[in-house]
Amino acid sequence: MAQGHMIPMVDIAKLLASRPDVVVTIVTTPVNAARFKSPLDRAIDELRLPINVISLRLPCSEAGLPENCENVDLLPSITSLIDIYRAAALMEPQVETLISFHGFSCFCLLCLRCVKLHGDEFEAMSKHEYFVLQGFPGGIEFTRAQLPMHCKNLASDSTKEGNLDDVSQAESDAYGFIVNTFEELEAEYLEELKVAKQGRVWCVGPVSLTNCFELDKLERGNSSVSHVDQCLRWLDDKEQNSVIYVCLGSICNLSSAQLMELALGLEASDKTFLWVVREIEKTKELFQWMEEEKFEERVSSKGMVIRGWAPQLMILCHRSIGGFMTHCGWNSSLEGISAGIPLVTWPLFGDQFCNEKLIVEVVKIGVKVGAWRPTYWNGNETEEVFVKREQVERAVRLVMDGGEEGEARRTRAKELAEMAKRAVGNGGSSHTNVTTLIEDIIKEQRKQ
Numbered sequence: 001m002a003q004g005h006m007i008p009m010v011d012i013a014k015l016l017a018s019r020p021d022v023v024v025t026i027v028t029t030p031v032n033a034a035r036f037k038s039p040l041d042r043a044i045d046e047l048r049l050p051i052n053v054i055s056l057r058l059p060c061s062e063a064g065l066p067e068n069c070e071n072v073d074l075l076p077s078i079t080s081l082i083d084i085y086r087a088a089a090l091m092e093p094q095v096e097t098l099i100s101f102h103g104f105s106c107f108c109l110l111c112l113r114c115v116k117l118h119g120d121e122f123e124a125m126s127k128h129e130y131f132v133l134q135g136f137p138g139g140i141e142f143t144r145a146q147l148p149m150h151c152k153n154l155a156s157d158s159t160k161e162g163n164l165d166d167v168s169q170a171e172s173d174a175y176g177f178i179v180n181t182f183e184e185l186e187a188e189y190l191e192e193l194k195v196a197k198q199g200r201v202w203c204v205g206p207v208s209l210t211n212c213f214e215l216d217k218l219e220r221g222n223s224s225v226s227h228v229d230q231c232l233r234w235l236d237d238k239e240q241n242s243v244i245y246v247c248l249g250s251i252c253n254l255s256s257a258q259l260m261e262l263a264l265g266l267e268a269s270d271k272t273f274l275w276v277v278r279e280i281e282k283t284k285e286l287f288q289w290m291e292e293e294k295f296e297e298r299v300s301s302k303g304m305v306i307r308g309w310a311p312q313l314m315i316l317c318h319r320s321i322g323g324f325m326t327h328c329g330w331n332s333s334l335e336g337i338s339a340g341i342p343l344v345t346w347p348l349f350g351d352q353f354c355n356e357k358l359i360v361e362v363v364k365i366g367v368k369v370g371a372w373r374p375t376y377w378n379g380n381e382t383e384e385v386f387v388k389r390e391q392v393e394r395a396v397r398l399v400m401d402g403g404e405e406g407e408a409r410r411t412r413a414k415e416l417a418e419m420a421k422r423a424v425g426n427g428g429s430s431h432t433n434v435t436t437l438i439e440d441i442i443k444e445q446r447k448q
C-alpha cells in the first residue's frame with residue numbers, strides 16, 4: 001500500500017480488463033479505493049471495462065496504527081512502516097486468494113534471486129564493499145547496503161524495520177510474475193528470471209502508457225494534484241528540452257540539510273528546473289530556509305518549486321522537459337524512459353539502487369548524482385549531507401548539456417522510448433504477453 005505500487009496496479013487492472021472475457025477485481029482498503037475512484041469510474045463508465053473494486057477494512061488499530069492510516073504516505077513516521085505490514089497481514093482471513101504485485105523490474109527480481117542462492121558468499125563482507133553477484137549477468141557490482149531490502153540480514157539496516165520473510169516466501173511460491181517492464185529493456189535479466197520461474201514471467205509494460213484520458217495522466221495515486229495549470233503554463237514558455245524535472249518520489253527521506261544542498265546544486269547548475277517537494281513535516285525546515293534565503297525569488301528566472309503532488313506523467317510528456325532527476329523508483333524510472341529523456345539518478349533505498357544500475361550501466365541513459373549508499377529509514381544520520389552541491393551541479397550539467405556523450409545518451413533515450421511504445425502497441429511484446437498471460441491462466445483454471 002504505497003503510491004509506487006498502487007498506481008501501476010490500477011494500470012494493470014485496466015490493461016487486463018480491456019481484453020475480451022476478462023473481469024478484474026481489485027481488493028483494497030477504503031482510503032485507497034477513494035484515491036483511485038475517479039480514474040476507475042472513468043474506466044468503468046466510459047470505457048465500459050469490467051472492473052470490480054472490493055474494499056476491505058484495514059485493521060489499523062489492531063496493528064498499532066491510527067485509524068484510516070492505509071497508505072505508506074499517511075504513516076505518522078516511516079518507523080511505523082512495520083505496522084502497515086502487520087495490518088495487511090491481519091487481512092489474510094478476509095482475503096482468501098490474492099495475486100500479489102509489487103512492482104519491481106526483472107533486473108531487481110533476478111538480483112533478489114541471486115542473493116537468495118549465493119548470499120552466504122558475501123555475508124561476511126563489510127556493508128559498503130563492492131562485489132560481483134554470482135549468477136547475475138553483466139558483471140554489475142553491488143554493496144550489501146545497496147541490495148533491495150528483501151535481502152534480509154544482508155542488505156541495509158532498513159531490514160531491521162520489518163520482517164519481510166513472508167513477502168519473500170510469497171515471491172518464491174508465486175505461480176509466476178507479472179512485471180511492469182518491457183522485454184527489450186532488460187532482455188538478459190528477463191531470460192535468467194524465466195529460467196527460475198519455468199518461463200512464467202510476463203512483461204506487460206510500461207503500464208503508464210495505457211492512460212488514454214488526459215485526466216488519468218493527471219490523477220495518479222493522489223486526488224489532490226497541485227498547481228497543474230500554473231505548472232503547465234510555466235513549461236509552455238520554455239524552450240524544447242531545456243528544463244530538468246526533479247522529483248524524488250512519494251517517500252523521500254532526505255534530511256533538510258541534504259535538500260538544501262540539492263537546492264544550491266540546482267541553482268549552481270544554471271539550468272532551468274522544475275522541482276517537486278512534498279509538503280510534509282520533514283520538509284517544513286526546507287521551506288523555512290527557502291523563505292529566509294529568498295531562494296525562490298533568487299532562482300525565479302530559472303527555476304520553479306512545486307509544493308505537494310505534481311502531475312508527473314503530464315510533466316514528463318511536455319516538450320520542454322529535457323531531463324529528469326529521479327530517485328529511481330521503478331515507476332518513475334519507467335515513466336522517464338517512456339518519455340525518452342536522459343536521467344539523473346539519485347537512489348534512496350529499496351530497489352532503487354538496482355534500477356540506477358540498469359539505467360546507468362546497462363541501458364546507459366543516465367548519470368549518477370553519486371549517492372552510493374542508502375538513506376536509512378530509521379532516521380539515523382538524518383542531518384548528514386552525503387551528496388554535495390557540486391555533485392548535483394555536475395550531474396545536471398552533464399545530462400542537460402549537449403556534447404558528443406550527452407547527445408549519444410539522448411539518442412539512446414529516444415530509441416528506448418520508441419521501443420517502449422512499440423512494446424505496448426498492437427503486436428508488440430507487452431501486448432502479446434498480456435494475451436499469453438490470459439491464455440495461460442485460463443488453461444490453468446481448466447486443469448483444476
Ligand code: UDP
Nearest residue numbers: 004007249250251309310312329330331332
Ligand atoms: N508521482 C506523481 N506526482 C508526484 C510524485 C510521484 O504523480 O509528485 C507518481 C509518479 O508518477 C509514479 C509514482 O507516483 O507513478 C511514484 O512511484 P515510484 O515507483 O517512482 O516511487 P515511490 O513513490 O514508490 O518511491
